[in-house]
Each structure stands twice: as C-alpha cells, then as structure tokens.
Amino acid sequence: KNQVEQSPQSLIILEGKNCTLQCNYTVSPFSNLRWYKQDTGRGPVSLTIMTFSENTKSNGRYTATLDADTKQSSLHITASQLSDSASYICVVSAMARSQGNLIFGKGTKLSVKP
C-alpha cells in the first residue's frame, strides 16, 4: 500500500534555531517528492519538488534532501522565523498516477516561539 509517514507529529522550537523534519514513504513506482507548507486555515504552498535523480534542493532557508534507496526525505529549516509556524506536508507522486494524484502525509505541525 502506498503510504507517506512523517515525523515528528509536532515540534516546538525557539526563533532562530534550526530543525529537521522527516518523511518516509513506501510509494512505488516513485515519480517525485514534494514538500508543502500549509498555514492554519489556508491551502498548501509548494516549497520544493524532487525527482529520484535529485538528492537535495533548496528554497531560501528550506533545504530538502531525498534518498531514493532508503525512501526517506528530510526538510531542514535554517534560522527559523515566527512565520515558519505551519504544517509541513510531505507528498509523493507515483509514476503510474499520471493524472497528478498525490499521496499526502499527515504533516508535521511546527511552532516557532519567540
């Protein structure tokens, strides 16, 4: 069964600190992996998208890594800001799902405190 598991479920950090969020998936055949940021009450916004041939991609203070062999990804946030408080969702696309259907993780809820 295609699944995406994220950890931790929630995380509280102080402003200015770094953090790393984890994503494990069992989706096959793998097409690409995305990280989205979802503010409370809003729709998700894409941060990064990676295919199996990419093992790292950055978007400002966000850096995503992908290990296609172990089927793991991480999202590293550097020098966190209060505005980083949100849910971060790992999403995997299976190659056969050409219509764009995505398999969503439940997300990690990040709270950045002053």
Place this chain on the structure above:
Amino acid sequence: EADIYQTPRYLVIGTGKKITLECSQTMGHDKMYWYQQDPGMELHLIHYSYGVNSTEKGDLSSESTVSRIRTEHFPLTLESARPSHTSQYLCASSDSGLTMGEQLSYEQYFGPGTRLTVT
C-alpha cells in the same frame, strides 16, 4: 502567489441543505482537483478534472458531485448536507507538467479552502 479562489471561506449550514462550493482559477490550467481534509489529517482527493466536460472520482468516496463547464470554474455540490460532511475542502489546479528528464511533474496550486460545518 497562485490565482485560485474559493468561496465561501467559511460556511455553517443545517442538515439537509443543498450547498455549492465555488472554485475558480485564472491561470488557464486544464487540470483541477478537489481535496477533503479533516483537522490534523492528510488531504484526500475526492474529484478531479482534466478539462471541460471531464470529471472523475478520486481516491476517497464522496457524496458530492462536480461539474466542469468552463476551464476556469470547478464547483462542488452537496445535494443534502449531513454532519459527516463537516470538513475542510481544498481546490487545486495544475499545469500540463514540467518535463524532468523522462518524467512529468505536475505542480499543483491550492486555493485557500472552504471550512464547512454542517449542524
């Protein structure tokens, strides 16, 4: 920021009422999607469309229906709302796909969502 809009943003309605959730995008995307998301849970695809007059059911069974008469518009309708329909409904659209090597990647843009409460 994506040009995709949803109305209403919040709706509280009684059981048995008919409701339509609106979704519009101005990006000219052919593909549009409806997702359902309960608090703290993952998004589940309930409907999608590849273009005008094309609609398909998603992975999660839903009593709602959709229509796609115009490219930019993808409304979702519940004929008779029930408390079990209480949830957040997110609309999304995607372009034709970016070629990444031999793979196609569809970037999806989400609307702000409609929070539906059925009492």
